[in-house]
Amino acid sequence: EVQLVESGGGLVQPGGSLRLSCAASGFTFSSYSMSWVRQAPGKGLEWVSSINWFGGGTNYASSVKGRFTISRDNAKNTLYLQMNSLKPEDTAVYYCTRLPDNAKGQGTQVTVSS
Secondary structure, eight states, X not given: OOEEEEEOXXXXXTTOOEEEEEXXXXXXXXXXXXXXXXXXXXXXXXXXXXXXXXXXXXXXXXXXXXXXXXXXXXTTTEEEEEEOSOOGGGOEEEXXXXXXXXXXXXXXXXEEOO
């Protein structure tokens, strides 16, 4: 059974940083590209970033490029999202997803507010 468990969310002031983690189990993590997506209150899912199976290729939405960094540790079966210079518009539930089937976890809430 595919399991993806996100953690690391919380309340942070504008300009602050958070590091999200996603612990994967139930499949061969190192064989899959992975993504982070988010859902703001009252809105649909928004793609944030993707990383290929060995971590050598990354992509970012224009709204987060230069502020967020996606990475992975295949030895630990874990995906990360380092978020810097956070803005109120980054407030959302963040999910990690497995590509291409988009299996996702329960999400972690990120709230950016003063």
